[in-house]
Amino acid sequence: MAEVKLKNVKKQYENGFVAVHDFNLEIKDKEFIVLVGPSGCGKSTTLRMIAGLEDISGGEISIGENVVNDMEPKDRDIAMVFQNYALYPHMSVYENIAFGLRLRRLPNDEIHKKVCEAAEILGITELLGRKPKQLSGGQRQRVAIGRAIVRVPKVFLMDEPLSNLDAKLRNQMRAEIILLRKKIQTTFVYVTHDQTEAMTLGDRIVIMKDGFVMQVGTPQELFNHPANLFVAGFIGTPQMNFFDAKLTKEGNGYIAEVCGAKIEVPDYICEKLDARSSVPEKVILGARPENLLIRPKGSQNTIKARMKVTEMMGSEMHIHADYGGDKDVILRVQTADMDEEAQVELMARSEFEFGIRQRTINLFDPEDGRNLAVENAVAVPKKAENAPVAEDIGKKKKDKKTKK
Amino acid sequence: MSENKKFRSKSGKERFTRILIYIFLSVLCIIWLIPFIYLVFQAFRGESRSMVTYIIPKEWSFDNFIFLSTKTDFWHWYLNTLIIALFNAVLQSVIVLCVAYALSRMRFKGRKFLMNLMLVLGMFPGFLSMIATYFILKLFGLTSENSVPGLILIYAASSGMGYYIAKGFFDTIPKSLDEAARIDGASRARVFFRIIMPMAKPIIIYTIMMAFIAPWGDFMYASLITFGHEEAYNVAVGLYKWLDKEHISNYFTIFCAGGLLVSVPITALFMALQKYYVEGVTGGAVKG
Ligand SMILES: Nc1ncnc2c1ncn2[C@@H]1O[C@H](COP(=O)(O)OP(=O)(O)O)[C@@H](O)[C@H]1O
Ligand SMILES: [Mg+2]
Numbered sequence: 295m296a297e298v299k300l301k302n303v304k305k306q307y308e309n310g311f312v313a314v315h316d317f318n319l320e321i322k323d324k325e326f327i328v329l330v331g332p333s334g335c336g337k338s339t340t341l342r343m344i345a346g347l348e349d350i351s352g353g354e355i356s357i358g359e360n361v362v363n364d365m366e367p368k369d370r371d372i373a374m375v376f377q378n379y380a381l382y383p384h385m386s387v388y389e390n391i392a393f394g395l396r397l398r399r400l401p402n403d404e405i406h407k408k409v410c411e412a413a414e415i416l417g418i419t420e421l422l423g424r425k426p427k428q429l430s431g432g433q434r435q436r437v438a439i440g441r442a443i444v445r446v447p448k449v450f451l452m453d454e455p456l457s458n459l460d461a462k463l464r465n466q467m468r469a470e471i472i473l474l475r476k477k478i479q480t481t482f483v484y485v486t487h488d489q490t491e492a493m494t495l496g497d498r499i500v501i502m503k504d505g506f507v508m509q510v511g512t513p514q515e516l517f518n519h520p521a522n523l524f525v526a527g528f529i530g531t532p533q534m535n536f537f538d539a540k541l542t543k544e545g546n547g548y549i550a551e552v553c554g555a556k557i558e559v560p561d562y563i564c565e566k567l568d569a570r571s572s573v574p575e576k577v578i579l580g581a582r583p584e585n586l587l588i589r590p591k592g593s594q595n596t597i598k599a600r601m602k603v604t605e606m607m608g609s610e611m612h613i614h615a616d617y618g619g620d621k622d623v624i625l626r627v628q629t630a631d632m633d634e635e636a637q638v639e640l641m642a643r644s645e646f647e648f649g650i651r652q653r654t655i656n657l658f659d660p661e662d663g664r665n666l667a668v669e670n671a672v673a674v675p676k677k678a679e680n681a682p683v684a685e686d687i688g689k690k691k692k693d694k695k696t697k698k
Numbered sequence: 699m700s701e702n703k704k705f706r707s708k709s710g711k712e713r714f715t716r717i718l719i720y721i722f723l724s725v726l727c728i729i730w731l732i733p734f735i736y737l738v739f740q741a742f743r744g745e746s747r748s749m750v751t752y753i754i755p756k757e758w759s760f761d762n763f764i765f766l767s768t769k770t771d772f773w774h775w776y777l778n779t780l781i782i783a784l785f786n787a788v789l790q791s792v793i794v795l796c797v798a799y800a801l802s803r804m805r806f807k808g809r810k811f812l813m814n815l816m817l818v819l820g821m822f823p824g825f826l827s828m829i830a831t832y833f834i835l836k837l838f839g840l841t842s843e844n845s846v847p848g849l850i851l852i853y854a855a856s857s858g859m860g861y862y863i864a865k866g867f868f869d870t871i872p873k874s875l876d877e878a879a880r881i882d883g884a885s886r887a888r889v890f891f892r893i894i895m896p897m898a899k900p901i902i903i904y905t906i907m908m909a910f911i912a913p914w915g916d917f918m919y920a921s922l923i924t925f926g927h928e929e930a931y932n933v934a935v936g937l938y939k940w941l942d943k944e945h946i947s948n949y950f951t952i953f954c955a956g957g958l959l960v961s962v963p964i965t966a967l968f969m970a971l972q973k974y975y976v977e978g979v980t981g982g983a984v985k986g
Contacts, residue, residue: 345881368883380877
């Protein structure tokens, strides 16, 4: 139960690699924040800096009123769940959960009460006498969570807690974490590389790439108004489609033209465009697969496409096609909207025409990848030529060694 | 499992080589046991105390042990060595385990350098520094009749260099266990004693045994530091005196009896601690 503030936080490892650049975030009390991004983007590093397991190379982290930069993990009043569970193998489940309380010298009956409560919440009461090696993966994960919730910490940190579980268990545990979160009112910081987890769990999501924060926002904001091309591509499966478009002013509004199809730009974007000092002529238009609509032959403002592959998923169909020569596009069609004959007919087609649901489009600057309608959007970081990346540093070290 | 299959599926030739291997190992085993059996037989030989050309005694007796107890300083030496060994078992184990843990878990300036330095220093034979050590100890009055504390000091002082095996073991314990405990509220010391130590039983046992055994066999330092003061000898120095030309014909079986007694505490310790050499203590800690 505390706010967490990260101000210009930076992490540079001993080998010189900068894993986190200038991280800024204010986490509200009792908020559930999810850090998400591809592997190696610095999520764990950020979390471990909040936990105090990594030194902070620059900036300031505060939990509640206290700046915790130089505070030992044990004094920060946090709890953490690790990806690999990290249960104490020589202790029973009961002792694993009780360990933190014992260190705080709580009286035995109080410890007993709290352990039983936590076990109750997680449904592991009958496992309390077992050793970790006698548990299944899902049970171990529950014990690890139990160990964290028993202390009612100020901040609850979780580093990919579900990624070692199989798909079914993962879905189940995800639902349980949502329930858990309702039961224990505290601040959560949750790390994952899985966008589904991020979207379903987070009050707000922080998307990271190569140590930079790409966007912070609610799942809805991220999904509907991605701040740049990276976020747009990262959130949502199948991926958002990107079209090269020509932007022209027409009357009060703007028109985006993709392969001859004219798409009226939504008003809220036009306002933002008008407010800009300059509007680029060439833009990238983003539209999600479900917002591409198959139109009858000969309709106005449509794009012709050739069918490549159709994937029948049951409730929906993914159509992989190409348009304008060899540019790929994916459409997502709800099968419930068609009767079976129409479905079969659609799958058998070799060509079709589609339009774009005008209300949902996003426009991006092709130069730096920023969404033209999102204020303070972050540019997609380009891989600077001389900036070292982690693998290179590792290699250089090895080279040195072999030379010796 | 896969190994089992391999053995089962391959017949004939494979089985033949395995039989050969077992024969070879059995022979080795017997060869290793001969000196010990010889020692036992000599210790209980009653007819003479000199070296003889046969192995099985003509007359069995405890005379050698009685002689050892009544007419020599043996129990004195034995006690000296036992004290040194016990102290060393404690001191050296504590030092080795702490050094190993620190080098395995903490990252500090000069860590690599320190490890390399210890490795290189360990390559020089210990007796190169013997004379210097002797003078330093003499300065503190820890030689001759006060050799026991002096020797304890020497053994303990150099023990940190033997961190290597223990560090290798600690390296296999996942770091996230330390981190989980630190977040749970444990200090570094508490992590070490409450989390790591219980998991490191095999290596603790190993370290204690090595530390306990070493003083029983040390000859060089012990003979230099005691410098002829018989009552301060350890068993190795004391017993060795009986192997020189003028003593050997009268003391050979006594020597063997002493040697047998020396093996008792070491064997006892080994037997007592053996059961802790169990594997799988880290099972279930983290998902592998
Ligand atoms: N101890 C370390 N020393 C040097 N580089 C590291 C260290 N730990 C992690 N890194 C690098 O920092 C980057 C971010 O790592 P991490 O935060 O673990 O990523 P993830 O987002 O997958 O959790 C990675 O490129 C990784 O190679
Ligand atoms: Mg990670």
